[in-house]
Amino acid sequence: MRFMDPVKRQYEAYPYPARDPAEEATRLIEGSPSHPVEIDHFIFSGKRDWTQPMRVLVAGGGTGDALIMLAQLLHDRGAPAEIVYLDMSTASREIAEARAAARGLKNIDFRTGDLLTAPELGPFDYIDCCGVLHHLPTPQAGFDALAEALAPEGGMGVMVYAPFGRAGVYEAQAMLHAICSDDAPEAQVDVGKRLLHELPPSNAFSRNPLVGDHKDTDAGLYDLLLHSRDAPYTAPELLKAFETAGLRLAGFLEPARYEPQTYLRDPELLKRIGQLDVGARAGFAEKLASNMKVHIAYAVPAARAKSVAAPASPSAVPVLHRTDAKALAQSVASRGRLRFSVDGLTIERGADRKLAPLLAQIDGKTSLGALQQRSGADWMTFSAAFGKLYAPLDGFNILRFSRFYEGR
Ligand SMILES: C[S@@+](CC[C@H](N)C(=O)[O-])C[C@H]1O[C@@H](n2cnc3c(N)ncnc32)[C@H](O)[C@@H]1O
Structure with a gap:
């Protein structure tokens, strides 16, 4: 062959x-x-x-x-x-x-x-x-x-x-590599399932709640545990x-x-x-x-000038990325907090309840300048208030700037 x-x-x-x-x-x-x-x-x-x-x-x-x-x-x-x-x-x-x-x-x-x-x-x-x-x-x-x-x-x-969230993956790959790497892919999957079935509860992979691909499909099991080249x-x-x-x-x-x-x-x-x-x-x-x-x-x-958007200009259009503006605004209004869940960790940040109506108006089409005018505040006051929302929401990929939805 x-x-x-x-x-x-x-x-x-x-x-x-x-x-x-x-x-x-x-x-x-x-x-x-x-x-x-x-x-x-x-x-x-x-x-x-x-x-x-x-x-x-x-x-x-x-x-x-x-x-x-x-x-x-x-x-x-x-x-x-x-x-x-x-x-x-x-x-x-x-x-x-x-x-x-x-x-x-x-x-x-x-x-x-x-x-x-x-x-x-x-x-x-x-x-x-x-x-x-x-x-x-x-x-x-x-x-x-x-x-x-x-x-x-x-x-x-x-x-x-990345290595640290994949605790146990590389040990499992090494074990399987030692006993079945020369076999056909389907036979390797069979051996992988047998090993998973008998992993002791102390095993690092058994104790890692962040990895689950192997439970969904054989392709997922192969990709996670039987890969021949996987260098995080x-x-x-x-x-x-x-x-x-x-x-x-x-x-x-x-x-x-x-x-x-x-x-x-x-x-x-x-x-x-x-x-x-x-x-x-x-x-x-x-x-x-x-x-x-x-x-x-x-x-x-490397030679390019700065490419990341910032909330610096009235023409910037904020987008709540994959997030429902009204639901987010309601949670800020009622709890005065923002909550982010990331791979088993929940992180909370305080948020000024008074900013909830501003959040509710972010529709991905309206510029910061238009939002400022609606608010009646001057640009300096508005951008200081907006900046307080922006920092935590930027940190977790929720507030972005884009013209992708403008005019639609
Ligand atoms: C884990 S899959 C990811 C597929 C897709 N990017 C995604 O995120 O769903 C890796 C893909 O990379 C392809 N691949 C690996 N090395 C490659 C190479 N040197 N050139 C082109 N494709 C490659 C594989 O064939 C496979 O389809």
Whole structure:
């Protein structure tokens, strides 16, 4: 039999995540990275003109989650876009193609191949690469190739595995590797199920409530526990990979999770931690919280000017991202608090009850300037009040700036 790269062999046998194209009739899966609102906020300062053409690469697009989300939302917006799907697994591509066909989406160019060839297909205004780079034989070559494929004013959204929230995963992978790595994928899944069935309660994987993919599908079990190449990144390692590729961090998806002061109050500790740089603080925070299974981050070419939106201008349009403004406003009005739940941890922040009516008016279409005028306050007073809401909601990816819904 001809040699097949074990990662390709895996994704031919078990396209991941498992998806049924028939379900496109009933729901659209939205996620991160690569929602247009996030792309706008992190890469285009919240000011992208969505009537202008956009070239997008979905690198290692798999069964199509980010691809279908982007293609459908851009289509619905009437945004002119060419989306290139690239994956080395033909079985995954067939599923992604069937999902696109089920929706009648025509804005996708499907390609089978290695993402190291991305520069030949570029330049791209945006690149999605979710859950892929940590599986490459040389992940840095993947970062480098994607960076090279970017337009100078473009950016990318990346998800890589993170070690500390995946406690027990790598020990389980090592055990299974020792006893079944030469077997066919289906036989490996059988061995994996047998081991899971008998894991002692003291085992680190048994005690990790954050990982559950193995319970849903065989593809999930294979991806989590039987992967032949799976090298997670700490936050500082991810920043280093960006830097080596000529990129810089635009922002972590949920920046508050990467700041130790989100979890700590002791002034002596905070004083010492305050002397660390951004990467070292992020590395401290992920060890402290121990609940990050992945890192989701946006990056831009290092030479680019600041790309992340800020609540600085009256023309900025705030969006409550995947959040019901009225429900959020009601909870602030009644409790005077904001509550964020992230991977087994609940974090609360105080919120001024008087700001609840302002929250309720955020509809993703109305600019800060229009909201200020409605409030009757001058710009300085308004932006000080808005800033108090913005800090915690930005920290957990809830308040973003984007023109994506403007005029719709
Ligand atoms: C874990 S899946 C993620 C799929 C998709 N990005 C998502 O988030 O749902 C990883 C995908 O990366 C693809 N892949 C891995 N290495 C690749 C490479 N060097 N070039 C292109 N695709 C690759 C695999 O075939 C697989 O479909």
